[in-house]
Amino acid sequence: MTQTPAAAVPPDEAGAHLTIDLGALARNWRALAAMGPRAECAAVVKADAYGTGIETTVPALAAAGCRTFFVAHLSEARRLRAVAPGAVVYVLNGLFAGALDAYAALDIRPVLGSREEVEVFAAFCATVGRRLPAAVHVDTGMNRLGLDLAEAALLAEPGPAALAFEPALVMSHLACADAPGHPLTARQTDRFAQVRALYPGVPASLANSAGCTLPATRHDLLRPGIALYGARFVAGRAPLEPVVRLEAPVVQVRAVRAGETVGYGGAWTAPRPSRIAIISVGYADGYLRAAGTSDAKPGASVRIGQVLCPLAGRVSMDLIAIDVTEAGDVRPGDLVVLIGDGIGVDDVADAAGTIGYEILTSLGRRYHRQTAG
Structure with a gap:
């Protein structure tokens, strides 16, 4: 992989990495x-x-x-x-x-x-x-x-x-x-x-x-x-190849007791003793606030290894919480895939009640950008 000419954020200073294929x-x-x-x-x-x-x-x-x-x-x-x-x-x-x-x-x-x-x-x-x-x-x-x-x-x-x-x-x-x-x-x-x-x-x-x-x-x-x-362009027709991949390292993992809430507004309540991973991505990076999860509605999911893990609570400006209880031994530094590995821009868009266009055009400038292919 090579860094794109427009990239200005070094990999070790970014909250997430965006790869353009x-x-x-x-x-x-x-x-x-x-x-x-x-x-x-x-x-x-x-x-x-x-x-x-x-x-x-x-x-x-x-x-x-x-x-x-x-x-x-x-x-x-x-x-x-x-x-x-x-x-x-x-x-x-x-x-x-x-x-x-x-x-x-x-x-x-x-x-x-x-x-x-x-x-x-x-x-x-x-x-x-x-x-x-x-x-x-x-x-x-x-x-x-x-x-x-x-x-x-x-x-x-x-x-x-x-x-x-x-x-x-x-x-x-x-x-x-x-x-x-x-x-x-x-x-x-x-x-x-x-x-x-x-x-x-x-x-x-x-x-x-x-x-x-x-x-x-x-x-x-x-x-x-x-x-x-690589986004949806005709209803009922599969999109072409995905072009973007977004992944972020886990910043922290914490234990939450059953009945405790996570994030602003206490919108999501842990249904059981849970492990919550935090990543440094938020709506300031173009990951839309409406993709968050609450007790009233499901939101987007991310992938850790082979496991899909739901968001836990609201997407805040710079941070997202994820319920990794079912994902095994998740530790700081492990990579979370937000777009890629079967999660398309349209999946994130559907969770946020919008369209893939908005997800793509909102991709943040705080990411480390690199190319593949």
């Missing part, structure tokens, strides 16, 4: 690319590559063959450009006039999702005398970002805006493709076919992670995100 990440990208053999497969690496680190994951994806990347913000695009100088990079979340020079200087492509953004970018291109590339985002039913169908049709007609910049991609975003058979997916697919017809010769992209599994949504460019990182 770059081999699994690359295999996941290839598996998604194989779903649409006639399409190019991009990678969505926004939110610091879903918590796994842009500087770590982008070179691994590029080495696997990925040439196009999507981020949310220009600041992420700057970081990406530094490690992938030849990549095509799109910025999804809005175009701000004050950043226009940076797009041109760094060869970054904005995703234009409103009439105002189109006009601002077209005027900039006219000012610099260059027909710069950009993506045109059309809303087909998400009602979040994007031109409406009438605006998209108007832009497709010859005119000052259409001639000022190069529409390098026309795209939309699926809202419900992770729920097989959802009627909105069919409506969006039909609407996007109308949009694509307006832009003959321009590459088209509709498929997010779930859309990669649907032949009708693949078009010219796949845009997988969450599936790359």
Whole structure:
């Protein structure tokens, strides 16, 4: 294993170790690319590559063959450009006039999702005398970002805006493709076919992670995100290979009598004489408070050796208590696996009442980060 470039916490100073399996990440990208053999497969690496680190994951994806990347913000695009100088990079979340020079200087492509953004970018291109590339985002039913169908049709007609910049991609975003058979997916697919017809010769992209599994949504460019990182992306379908592993050493083991409570609020009561192990991970590290256990509800579990051990009480800012009564002779320094060895990010998410996206993007910066694969 090698330490990632972004890691700043030495292993002996960290409460937990986070391992990013770059081999699994690359295999996941290839598996998604194989779903649409006639399409190019991009990678969505926004939110610091879903918590796994842009500087770590982008070179691994590029080495696997990925040439196009999507981020949310220009600041992420700057970081990406530094490690992938030849990549095509799109910025999804809005175009701000004050950043226009940076797009041109760094060869970054904005995703234009409103009439105002189109006009601002077209005027900039006219000012610099260059027909710069950009993506045109059309809303087909998400009602979040994007031109409406009438605006998209108007832009497709010859005119000052259409001639000022190069529409390098026309795209939309699926809202419900992770729920097989959802009627909105069919409506969006039909609407996007109308949009694509307006832009003959321009590459088209509709498929997010779930859309990669649907032949009708693949078009010219796949845009997988969450599936790359080993989390659930279609209901009822197994995720791809796990990419993250989180483990922490036991700090202390203590005996608790039956009837005593553990942690803030006395939320969990020992049902029998119990042994409680403490690890130095908490919600400040992105392990969500809602994953805790109380007398009223079960929470997440961790693994010590071959034994699944439930959390005992609330997750606090920096510490978690675990009921290790059934795990044998647990001692300080023994490793506890919070994610890995059969515990997926979605298992933690389910216990916390959320989704795997939130678990991944919350992964803490106090961990010692390292790579494998």
